[in-house]
Amino acid sequence: MTSSPALPRETAEAAAALRAALGGEVLVAADPGYDQARQVWNAAVDHHPAVLVRCAGEKDVRAAVRIAREHGLPLSVRGGGHDWAGRALRQGGVVLDLSGLRQVTVDPATGTAEVQGGARAGDLIEEAARHGFAPVTGTVKAVGVTGLTLGGGYGLLAGAHGLASDNLVGAHVVLADGESVTASAEENPDLFWALRGGGGNFGVLTSLRYRVHPLTTVTSGLLLFPLAQAAAVLRGHAEILAEAPDELTVMAGFFAVPDAEPLVFLLPLWVGDPAAAEPWRARLASVGSPVAGEFTQVPYLQVASLFDDSIQNGRHTEMRTRWIPGHTTESIEVLTEAAARMTAPFSGLYLHHFHGAATRVPVADTAFGLRRDHLLVEIAASWAPGTEARAEAHRAWARSLSADLAALALPGGYANLMGPDESDRALTGFGANAERLLAVKRRFDPDAVFTGIPALPPPTR
Structure with a gap:
């Protein structure tokens, strides 16, 4: 032995x-x-x-x-x-x-939820649903609530209720000296500001308190279209986004399909009176001829589960990201051509819609630096282990699409999806907030013990 x-x-x-x-x-x-x-x-x-x-x-x-x-x-x-x-x-x-610390407690009287630092989005969504509420999270239940929030947290309730980080109302944080503090609008407000979209650079969040919203059902549905209709679908998507009220957030993108052409998708979500969603049902139907899906009333919990299969444990993945102001003829062409040449069978392109309530939070109020209407492009190459001979081709697909979008993109990018080689670009994404973020880092973690996403540079002495 x-x-x-x-x-x-x-x-x-x-x-x-x-x-x-x-x-x-x-x-x-x-x-x-x-x-x-x-x-x-x-x-x-x-x-x-x-x-x-x-x-x-x-x-x-x-x-x-x-x-x-x-x-x-x-x-x-x-x-x-x-x-x-x-x-x-x-x-x-x-x-x-912290992955074993997943307790969630909802207080219906205050419309808030206490969440332990290792909780997943699904833990929060399911417990909130038991009380007739919904939290603002992303689109995959397995993702950790804390990491999602620290980076910002895009999701299908952005138009109605903002980002996940916009709904954070307090946190318990263990700092670099091992002491625990509360961060909120009243206690350590600079730290609280930095936690809302500034990355995990300031301490360990052992619990978080969130605002949750009275909501059980929404009008939604995953609409799937053939790749040949991609340009028309994205043009229609652009027209809908230009007029969408807060109640309507519309995600879009492409799925790779093993042994078949990729599919284009639209995922609209309407919050509010279902009857008021009817005109948008007609608009969505007019962008193409879907091969599956319908826009109908469903439990919010069901919508929050639609992308769970896209990040199954055990696959190999390379991700890249860009922010684009919206659809243009050129961006539609770049995205459609990239979708047609996806190399990996479980890959996807996801266009997250940022508008409405998320845009009305003043830039200076949280660390998250981009508050104008835009699309977050999430580029994910994903493949099964055992096919490493093709791995570099899969990685190259994701990287090349990011490069092709660079000339069309806004400065910086979404820190939660950045590669380890992209810290400078992620820091640029904080815009006018970057200097204050670095000052908060120097105050709460002067020895750079914590390295979040992006890893903020060590303080100068």
Whole structure:
């Protein structure tokens, strides 16, 4: 039997200190369960942290931050584990794994929900639905609520209720010195400002308080069109977006289909009186001839599940992103041509609609820096493991589309989808808020212990 190699002294000492101080499980490479614990959604990520700490609560988080710093080990934080680049798993560092902390408590009287730091969007959506409410989240239930919020949080309720981060009303945060503070409009307001769209650069969010909205059913439906109708569908999409009221948010995009041509989709969601949605039903029907789908009343919970299959655990994924002001003849051509040459069988192009309530939040009120109407282009190449001979072609498809859109795009981009090589562009995306964001970083994390998305540069001395 071959014994495991000895741990470096600082790692062994840190692991021993963590085991003595924490209630949760502490894993190093030699431990059973370590390899499973270091897996994230994107199976292409193969990072090897020095120590994995499965935190049992805020007390564990506070102790783990202090011990990691005492032993000179870098930190990262894992919530839902859906950052495609695997930045939740710090190579050679200490991972604070919050994925077991998923409790959600809804208070119908105040219209708020208390959410633990490892909760998934589905946890929040399902618990809110039990009380007749809906939260603002993205379009996949498995994604972590905390990471989504820290980057901004696009979703199908953007027109009616803004971003996920716009609905954050408070948080408990463990700072770089291991102390816990509350961030809200009344307490530590600069920190609260930075948490709403500024990335995970300021501390560990052990719990969050959200505004939720009285909502159980919506008018919605996934409308699928053949690729040959793509240009017409996107032109129709542009016309609808130009007139859409707050109640109507319309996502669009393309799905790869194994052994068949990709499909174009529209995903409209109407909040409010279903009768008032009828004129939009006719507009949506006029953009093409759908091969499947209808615009009808459905539970919001059903709509929030439509893209769950698109990020199944175990696939390999490369993602890129751009912000574009809207559809133009050139952008429609670029997107349609790229969809026609998708190389990977589970790939997708997703166009997230930003308008309405999301645009009326003043730029200076949160760290999120782009408050004009636009489309977020999410580019996802995804393939099954075991087909690595084609992996570079899949990655090249995503990167080349991003490059082709660059001349049509707004400055910067959505930090939650950026690659590890794109921190400068992500920082540009904060626009006029970047300088204040860096100042908050210097105040709350002067030693750059936390590296969010994007990783803000270390403070100058």
